[in-house]
Amino acid sequence: MLPWFQNAFPLYLAPMAGITDKIFRRLCKEQGADVMVTEFVSAEGIFRKNARTVEYLDFDDTERPLGVQLFGADPDHLGEAARLAVDWVRPDFLDLNFGCPVNKVVARNGGSALLKDCPLLERVARSVVRAASPCPVTAKIRLGWDRASRNATTVARLLEDAGIQAIAVHGRTRDQGYSGQADWEAIAEVVRTVRIPVIGNGDLGSPGDVARRREESGVAGAMIGRAAMSAPWIFRAVRGFLKTGDLLPPPSLEDHWAFIRRHCQLVVEERGSERAAMHSMRTRLMAYSHGMPAARDLRHRFSHLESLAELDAVADECLRHARSS
Ligand SMILES: Cc1cc2nc3c(=O)[nH]c(=O)nc-3n(C[C@H](O)[C@H](O)[C@H](O)COP(=O)(O)O)c2cc1C
Numbered sequence: 001m002l003p004w005f006q007n008a009f010p011l012y013l014a015p016m017a018g019i020t021d022k023i024f025r026r027l028c029k030e031q032g033a034d035v036m037v038t039e040f041v042s043a044e045g046i047f048r049k050n051a052r053t054v055e056y057l058d059f060d061d062t063e064r065p066l067g068v069q070l071f072g073a074d075p076d077h078l079g080e081a082a083r084l085a086v087d088w089v090r091p092d093f094l095d096l097n098f099g100c101p102v103n104k105v106v107a108r109n110g111g112s113a114l115l116k117d118c119p120l121l122e123r124v125a126r127s128v129v130r131a132a133s134p135c136p137v138t139a140k141i142r143l144g145w146d147r148a149s150r151n152a153t154t155v156a157r158l159l160e161d162a163g164i165q166a167i168a169v170h171g172r173t174r175d176q177g178y179s180g181q182a183d184w185e186a187i188a189e190v191v192r193t194v195r196i197p198v199i200g201n202g203d204l205g206s207p208g209d210v211a212r213r214r215e216e217s218g219v220a221g222a223m224i225g226r227a228a229m230s231a232p233w234i235f236r237a238v239r240g241f242l243k244t245g246d247l248l249p250p251p252s253l254e255d256h257w258a259f260i261r262r263h264c265q266l267v268v269e270e271r272g273s274e275r276a277a278m279h280s281m282r283t284r285l286m287a288y289s290h291g292m293p294a295a296r297d298l299r300h301r302f303s304h305l306e307s308l309a310e311l312d313a314v315a316d317e318c319l320r321h322a323r324s325s
Helices: 022-030 043-048 051-057 075-089 111-116 118-132 152-161 184-193 207-217 226-230 234-244 253-271 274-280 282-288 295-302 308-324
Strands: 011-013 066-071 093-098 137-142 167-170 198-201 221-224
Touching: 011 022, 011 234, 022 253, 043 051, 043 075, 051 075, 066 075, 075 093, 075 118, 093 111, 093 118, 111 118, 111 137, 118 137, 118 152, 137 152, 152 167, 152 184, 167 184, 184 198, 184 207, 198 207, 207 221, 207 234, 221 234, 226 234, 226 282, 253 274, 253 282, 253 308, 274 282, 274 308, 282 295, 295 308
Parallel strands: 011 221, 066 093, 093 137, 137 167, 167 198, 198 221
Antiparallel strands: none
8 A cells, every 4th residue: 555545644735737836835745735746747748858847847855755647648658658757756656647627638638538448548557557666656537528428436446457556536527627516426436446545636625625525435535726726724724623623723814925925935036037936926826815805906916916025015015904904
């Protein structure tokens, strides 16, 4: 069994392309996330070793256990890419993406498109498991391609037989995108079908959600995505709640701003250009504004930010206003 499941209920930060970069993973790790997965990379990206891929595969030892997520549909190519990735960065595991709904990916038969072609999915999984050995391989799936062809239990069984060591299940079909609600009963069905650990994913937004879904479904771990974008401290809160049943108070407004400031500062240091860094942070700041006072106004201000000094001015004003009201 993967060591992070032994006597533990690991909290995964969900892989999110464009979001879960090295800096954000570091911040989430500090907030108590246990397991990290990189943004997805293609076999071709690994063969070419282009700058993007080098950046995607870069991680710190402090992030371990960490998995490199691969997508693709050619079993031999992906096997070769898996071996290269393992030799190159020595991750704790590889993760196969069979869940991505994005057109660009499914048009090349990658991501969730493989849920429609179980024989190919099985060949991909077997090829990667063989090539990556002894590095363990896990997989991330959705419930199926569409409502009429939900096949998560069949896919999970195939993956288990192919040597996959854990499966994360996002409780939606591909055609649902992110609409509707994740179906945790379907996730529970997968838990009942396989012996390997199943990680539940979809709409976990609070410590109570995680505790309830764990109890109802019997998942061996939880994966949190969008909720962590606006509140990375959710991992600490979940951990505390599962341990003691007590809800930690949310961070103070001062701490919330300090967190945002640090995230921006780290991105500025990495990018070199303050302006480019602050531009790249705009969508992230929108997410951080959830639950803050006067969030609408803040979002408007964030959409024009060009520097850390401007961010500080917005923060000062917000804090002053909060203290006086
Ligand atoms: C912006 C964004 C990017 C994503 N990128 C990936 C990805 O690269 N690989 C992957 O397996 N899932 C990806 N996902 C899906 C998430 O990992 C997760 O399954 C989904 O957001 C549901 O979990 P949540 O309700 O906790 O957000 C992405 C989701 C979002 C919102």
